[in-house]
Amino acid sequence: MTQARTFGELKRAGVRSVAVKEEMRRNLVRKLEAGETLFPGILGYDESVIPQVANAVLSRHNMILLGLRGQAKSRLLRSLTTLLDPALPMVAGCEIHDDPFRPLCRRCRDLMAERGNETPIAWLSPDDRYVEKLATPDVTIADIIGDVDPIRAARGGHDLASELTMHYGLLPRAHRGIFALNELPDLAGRIQVGLFNILQEGDVQIKGYPVRLPIDVAMVFTANPEDYTARGKIITPLKDRIGSEVRTHYPATVEQGVAITQQEAWTERGRELRVPRYIREVAEGIAFAARRDKKIDKRSGVSQRLPISALENAISNAERRAVLRQETLVVPRVSDIYAALPSLTGKFELEYEGELMGADNVARELIRASVGEAFSVYLGSADLRPVVAFFESGAHLKVRDDAGSDELVSQLGRVPGLFEALSHVGIQNSDPPAVIASAAEFVLEGLYGQKKIGRSDDRGFTAPERHAEAEIDLERLERLRRMKKQVN
Incomplete structure (x- = not known):
C-alpha cells in the first residue's frame, strides 16, 4: 500500500x-x-x-x-x-x-x-x-x-x-x-x-x-x-x-547464562574457532560463584557482562597463542580463562574480607571454584586415580599457557590415565591436537579445583598440599580447650 x-x-x-x-x-x-x-x-x-x-x-x-x-x-x-x-x-x-x-x-x-x-x-x-x-x-x-x-x-x-x-x-x-x-x-x-x-x-x-x-x-x-x-x-x-x-533478575541456571553469553559475546575473529562447551560453562560459572561468594557485595550484583567479557578475553588469549604458534584452529583453554583476569576484577565490588585478599586473588578463587563445578558435571564419574597417583608419587608438570597444541599434547601424554578420561568430555582420538590439549588441561585444572592435586603459582601441577591443621583431631582439640578453661 x-x-x-x-x-x-x-x-x-x-x-x-x-x-x-x-x-x-x-x-x-x-x-x-x-x-x-x-x-x-x-x-x-x-x-x-x-x-x-x-x-x-x-x-x-x-x-x-x-x-x-x-x-x-x-x-x-x-x-x-x-x-x-x-x-x-x-x-x-x-x-x-x-x-x-x-x-x-x-x-x-x-x-x-x-x-x-x-x-x-x-x-x-x-x-x-x-x-x-x-x-x-x-x-x-x-x-x-x-x-x-x-x-x-x-x-x-x-x-x-x-x-x-x-x-x-x-x-x-x-x-x-x-x-x-x-x-x-x-x-x-x-x-x-x-x-x-x-x-x-x-x-x-x-x-x-x-x-x-x-x-x-x-x-x-x-x-x-x-x-x-x-x-x-x-x-x-x-x-x-x-x-x-x-x-528483573540474573539467569537462573548456567544453561541460560551460557545461551545469553553465546548470543552476546564477539567470537567472529576471522580464524577457525572452536569453543568447548565446558569452557563456556566455566566462564558462566564464574558469575554464579561470584553471586554466592561472601567476599563480594551482594547489593552491587555481578553483571551478566562478566562472563561475556571473560569469554571474549579468553578467546583473544587463545587467538594470540594460535597466531604466535602459527596454528589455524583457535581453541580456548582454562589457562586462557585465568589470563582473562583483567576482564573480571572490575566487574564486582568487594566486601571487607575481599578487600583484604585483593581483587586478583578473589577472581582466581572464583575461576578455581567454577572449574571444579564444571569438572564435577563432566568427570564426576571418571576414574582419575592414576592421574592423582602420578602427582602423589612426587611427579610434577609445568604447563605454559603459551605452549603450542602439539607441544602440550606431548607434555600431557606423560600423565597416565589422563587421555583415557577425555571421552567423558566428548573427545575422540581423531580430534585436532588443540581440542585434545584444551580438554586434557581442563581435567588437570578440574582436579586442582577440587583440591585433589596441587598447583604452584607458576602453573606447575603437583601433589595436593597437606595442611597440618587438616589432620588435627577436632575432638581432642576441644578437649584441650576445656582443660585450659578449667586451669584458668
Whole structure:
C-alpha cells in the first residue's frame, strides 16, 4: 500500500488515530494469538519478567524495571518498539510528531488551518518513536519538559508569550511514542516532581505558557535498588503513579547464562574457532560463584557482562597463542580463562574480607571454584586415580599457557590415565591436537579445583598440599580447650 503524502489522501485511505498504549496493546495481543516471540533476543525471562511486562502493556500501564546491573533492563525497554506499528503518519516537519487528526502545537494547527487537505504528511518508523534519556543529577526541567526559546522569538519576530517560541524537551518530542528514562533514582527530586502530571493527568506544561499539552506517550523507567545506588531515590508520589513495577533478575541456571553469553559475546575473529562447551560453562560459572561468594557485595550484583567479557578475553588469549604458534584452529583453554583476569576484577565490588585478599586473588578463587563445578558435571564419574597417583608419587608438570597444541599434547601424554578420561568430555582420538590439549588441561585444572592435586603459582601441577591443621583431631582439640578453661 502506497503511503499517503497529504492529509486528504490519509483520510481517503481510512487511517484513524490510535493512542500509543492502545496500539502497543493491540499488537501484543496479535503476537500472543500468533504464538510469536514477544521480545526476540531477551533470554531467561520467559517465565518471569516477560509475562509481567506483557501484563503491564495489556493494562496500558507506565512501568519501571527494577534490578541490579547487567540484567538487560535497557535492552528490554528498547525491545518495546516491536509492539509499535511499522509506520505512523505525522504532520511533516513537526518537532513533536503531531497527529494530523489532533494537532497540538501552534505551528501545526496554523498549517492545517491554512492548507487543509493539502497539509503534507510524513511517516515515522518505530525507532523514530523511541526516545531514551539517561538520568543524571544535572538534568533539568528544560531538558525533559521544555522552556522558552528567546532566540526563536527574536528570529521569528514573535512575542515571548507566543506558543511559537516554545522549545520542546525530550518528553514532548516522544509524543505518540515511548519515552524511556534510565536510572530514575539519579534524577533530582524536583525533576521527578515535574513528571507527576504526565503520569497521572497525561499532560505537560512548559514553563511560562498557560497551555497544557496532552502528550500521548508510554512512560518506561529503569532503576537499581535504592539501597545500592545511594545516590538518590525515587520519591514516593512518583512511585505511586507508575502502574507496574517489574523486577528483573540474573539467569537462573548456567544453561541460560551460557545461551545469553553465546548470543552476546564477539567470537567472529576471522580464524577457525572452536569453543568447548565446558569452557563456556566455566566462564558462566564464574558469575554464579561470584553471586554466592561472601567476599563480594551482594547489593552491587555481578553483571551478566562478566562472563561475556571473560569469554571474549579468553578467546583473544587463545587467538594470540594460535597466531604466535602459527596454528589455524583457535581453541580456548582454562589457562586462557585465568589470563582473562583483567576482564573480571572490575566487574564486582568487594566486601571487607575481599578487600583484604585483593581483587586478583578473589577472581582466581572464583575461576578455581567454577572449574571444579564444571569438572564435577563432566568427570564426576571418571576414574582419575592414576592421574592423582602420578602427582602423589612426587611427579610434577609445568604447563605454559603459551605452549603450542602439539607441544602440550606431548607434555600431557606423560600423565597416565589422563587421555583415557577425555571421552567423558566428548573427545575422540581423531580430534585436532588443540581440542585434545584444551580438554586434557581442563581435567588437570578440574582436579586442582577440587583440591585433589596441587598447583604452584607458576602453573606447575603437583601433589595436593597437606595442611597440618587438616589432620588435627577436632575432638581432642576441644578437649584441650576445656582443660585450659578449667586451669584458668
